[in-house]
Amino acid sequence: KKRLSIGVEIVVNPRVLVLDEPTSGLDSAASLQVIILLKNIALSGCTVICSIHQPSSQMMTHFDDILVLAEGRDLYCGPSSKIVQTFQEAGYSCPPFYNISEFVMEVIIGQHGGDLDNLRNYSNKFHSVVVNKSLAPLSNGHDIEHHVKIKNVQRCVKRICNPWFNEFQMLIWRSTKCILRDNTLTKLRLAAHIVVGIFMGLVFYKFGGDASKVFSNIACLFFFLLFLFFSNAMPAVQMFPIEAEVFARENMNNWYGLGTYHLTKVLTDLPLQTLCP
Structure with a gap:
């Protein structure tokens, strides 16, 4: 150590x-x-x-x-x-x-x-x-x-750091490795999407072809949008306090910039967001 x-x-x-x-x-x-x-x-x-x-x-x-x-x-x-x-x-x-x-x-x-x-x-x-x-x-x-x-x-006090591509490559590698190493959160996200999909399918079964239930269809779409938003936002909200101390130390040491860190977080989470639409 x-x-x-x-x-x-x-x-x-x-x-x-x-x-x-x-x-x-x-x-x-x-x-x-x-x-x-x-x-x-x-x-x-x-x-x-x-x-x-x-x-x-x-x-x-x-x-x-x-x-x-x-x-x-x-x-x-x-x-x-x-x-x-x-x-x-x-x-x-x-x-x-x-x-x-x-x-x-x-x-x-x-x-x-x-x-x-x-x-x-x-x-x-x-x-x-x-x-x-x-x-x-x-x-x-x-x-x-x-x-x-x-x-x-x-x-x-000029900032001395590695080229941007090297920072981006190392952060992508580290973020991907962290996701593969701690896959509990990934499994929970997949399970939540499957369970919610089955539940909503049972509740709003055959509602789409009935014009009298148009408000129920709107409620279903609204619920789906809220679920997609919170299911994708909550992992980042939960993980950032854990990584905040590490990020602050590494950023102050000029190892990488805020933009590079944010971009790698978005890109590494994109496959899960695509699998769980």
């Missing part, structure tokens, strides 16, 4: 991927597999941000940058390769061949003594130096604001 939730998030090739503890509930092998997958996604050009609780030493080698939080404040923010050096220069020496994440946790809870504020101040200075070095080639001695101009804010 955890890997499936990550998989559906990368369907539309997002530019930024934010995950909350993607390895929780997984064993060490599966956790490492997830981290390697996220590393490959990051190498493809996607920015991956995730929270990890007590990662192993092998996982730490796949991180580019690390943010350590303690008491609601940042304790370290910088490259993963510099975390041991930064802690050591602040007065915290990591033993050889020691798990870095366990060492950081022990520092946070006070097992190694020292002053966390001193470490935090030193880390902030180190972070400032790294940021200034990164921005120096961009500024080149000038105000960086002149080089970074956003002409159209809408372009920054």
Whole structure:
């Protein structure tokens, strides 16, 4: 389930991927597999941000940058390769061949003594130096604001999604599979049409050729129209509250649009409406 939730998030090739503890509930092998997958996604050009609780030493080698939080404040923010050096220069020496994440946790809870504020101040200075070095080639001695101009804010939040046909094809496949998997509602609809047809045939038997019963014929036609309307509308009314939460999440993630969702629902329900006129 955890890997499936990550998989559906990368369907539309997002530019930024934010995950909350993607390895929780997984064993060490599966956790490492997830981290390697996220590393490959990051190498493809996607920015991956995730929270990890007590990662192993092998996982730490796949991180580019690390943010350590303690008491609601940042304790370290910088490259993963510099975390041991930064802690050591602040007065915290990591033993050889020691798990870095366990060492950081022990520092946070006070097992190694020292002053966390001193470490935090030193880390902030180190972070400032790294940021200034990164921005120096961009500024080149000038105000960086002149080089970074956003002409159209809408372009920054441009909708990134799959082509419309791919969305339509996947939604058609999913809706059809859901109908075939849960066919109880389909059987009930077919049974309701058969029962109502037999009942109305018995009630209005031979009414069509009698001119004196024209009002009964009108009532029969009116009842048929009402039945067809409600029999086709009620399944959608019953299913939408169940699917509303899923649709809202997937639509906000820009996986597909409202028009595509509505069109696939109409088309997948059309065969049943044709079979049950």
